[in-house]
Amino acid sequence: MVTKARPVRSPTVGFVSLGCPKATVDSERILTQLRAEGYGIVGSYDDADVVVVNTCGFIDAAVQESLEAIGEALAENGKVIVTGCLGAKGDVVREAHPKVLAVSGPHALDEVMSAVHTALPKPHDPFEDLIPPGGVKLTPRHYAYLKISEGCNHRCTFCIIPSMRGDLVSRPIGDVMREAEALVGAGVQELLVVSQDTSAYGVDVKYRPGFWNGRPLKTRMTELAGALGSLGAWVRLHYVYPYPSVDDVIPLMADGTILPYLDIPFQHASPRILKAMKRPGAVEKTLDRIQQWRAAVPDLTLRSTFIVGFPGETDAEFEELLEFLKLAQLDRVGCFKYSPVEGAAANALPDPVPDDLKEERLERFMETQADISAARLDAKIGREIEVIVDEEDEVGTLARSHADAPEIDGVVYLEGVFGLKPGTRLKVTVESTDEHDLWASPVS
Numbered sequence: 001m002v003t004k005a006r007p008v009r010s011p012t013v014g015f016v017s018l019g020c021p022k023a024t025v026d027s028e029r030i031l032t033q034l035r036a037e038g039y040g041i042v043g044s045y046d047d048a049d050v051v052v053v054n055t056c057g058f059i060d061a062a063v064q065e066s067l068e069a070i071g072e073a074l075a076e077n078g079k080v081i082v083t084g085c086l087g088a089k090g091d092v093v094r095e096a097h098p099k100v101l102a103v104s105g106p107h108a109l110d111e112v113m114s115a116v117h118t119a120l121p122k123p124h125d126p127f128e129d130l131i132p133p134g135g136v137k138l139t140p141r142h143y144a145y146l147k148i149s150e151g152c153n154h155r156c157t158f159c160i161i162p163s164m165r166g167d168l169v170s171r172p173i174g175d176v177m178r179e180a181e182a183l184v185g186a187g188v189q190e191l192l193v194v195s196q197d198t199s200a201y202g203v204d205v206k207y208r209p210g211f212w213n214g215r216p217l218k219t220r221m222t223e224l225a226g227a228l229g230s231l232g233a234w235v236r237l238h239y240v241y242p243y244p245s246v247d248d249v250i251p252l253m254a255d256g257t258i259l260p261y262l263d264i265p266f267q268h269a270s271p272r273i274l275k276a277m278k279r280p281g282a283v284e285k286t287l288d289r290i291q292q293w294r295a296a297v298p299d300l301t302l303r304s305t306f307i308v309g310f311p312g313e314t315d316a317e318f319e320e321l322l323e324f325l326k327l328a329q330l331d332r333v334g335c336f337k338y339s340p341v342e343g344a345a346a347n348a349l350p351d352p353v354p355d356d357l358k359e360e361r362l363e364r365f366m367e368t369q370a371d372i373s374a375a376r377l378d379a380k381i382g383r384e385i386e387v388i389v390d391e392e393d394e395v396g397t398l399a400r401s402h403a404d405a406p407e408i409d410g411v412v413y414l415e416g417v418f419g420l421k422p423g424t425r426l427k428v429t430v431e432s433t434d435e436h437d438l439w440a441s442p443v444s
Contacts, residue, residue, distance in 0.1 A: 037113075050080070050119045051073040052112060056084060106164055146179065154241075154278070157346040172219070190236065192236045193225075198239050201224060221245060222245065222249055236259045246293075260402060262300065262301070268307060269283050273310055301332065303332035303408075306321065308336075309357065312351040385427070386428075398413060
């Protein structure tokens with residue numbers, strides 16, 4: 001009698017992913033490699049043989065969240081590997097949690113896999129260990145983040161990203177395009193291009209041509225955007241510095257090749273504050289360019305982020321910022337109170353703004369922008385727009401327009417509409433709005 005051997009249980013890894021979309025992409029690559037090597041991915045501490053925590057370390061609140069996540073994983077599981085931006089400060093992690101198995105910085109696939117192999121060896125079985133098309137994703141199947149570079153050449157005084165992620169390193173454009181093709185082939189309907197500085201793509205390699213499908217393609221934002229747009233999915237650009245090169249992608253938005261959406265972190269409007277931040281400071285030129293972009297692409301959506309309460313910010317400079325908001329008429333805006341970050345040059349600047357004044361300025365800023373955002377949404381009532389379906393709930397369908405990046409912008413509610421598959425694109429008529437979202441019905 002032949003006795004069948006009992007199947008050997010594959011070692012399992014739990015995963016906690018924190019931080020920005022760039023960190024999400026790092027997490028996806030680690031998860032893909034884990035799956036490629038035959039590790040099982042589980043969603044609970046109890047079922048995991050080891051837990052990987054991909055951390056954020058950008059601001060104090062993110063550091064605290066990451067340390068708490070590590071502590072929770074240690075308490076619930078006991079075997080924890082730490083990576084990500086906070087991992088670049090290994091002493092901070094080990095001082096708080098000396099029992100972690102290993103610590104590595106961001107973009108550290110090899111280091112994480114080495115730590116997993118040490119804690120949890122597993123031989124590869126190509127007949128059993130299958131990877132889904134497009135790799136392992138943390139996003140819904142119909143959209144995906146596409147990271148085109150790592151690091152940043154800027155030295156903004158409030159930021160420590162270059163000390164954690166290094167200077168700009170652009171991915172070969174052929175590799176980016178092949179990844180994008182695989183994602184679209186796996187069902188992705190929206191590609192969200194992310195990096196620390198999307199406008200600078202290719203600067204480090206002097207825009208050296210790469211090859212995609214046998215043809216040369218410059219390693220540059222404009223050429224990349226055009227090639228991505230040819231794949232048939234929505235293409236959304238994030239983290240775009242307002243360089244002159246931005247003007248070159250506007251025609252691609254005008255002709256529908258990529259979405260008419262720009263995420264440009266302006267950060268402030270006072271030339272003196274921008275200089276102290278080491279940011280581009282030609283505010284008048286910025287306003288002129290916004291007008292030019294909108295003249296070429298009337299449906300252009302502009303998203304940005306700002307900081308209030310930067311050291312030395314005067315009442316007059318804050319008023320400059322509010323005036324800029326009124327003139328720029330940005331569609332989507334986020335705002336943060338300045339927070340000292342360990343290692344940031346801005347910590348040494350004089351005249352810190354009191355916390356209560358920061359809070360007051362944040363409230364005034366958001367009130368001003370809320371009125372602007374509401375008015376710009378109201379102007380869409382009665383218009384026909386295209387949306388992409390995200391999910392369904394008990395009330396109906398939740399979708400997004402070209403103006404809405406997932407998780408950070410608004411949504412389009414289709415009340416009473418059911419049965420639409422996520423990723424479906426359809427035309428709707430806008431019926432009502434609030435300061436963030438739209439309500440619409442399908443075009444019959």
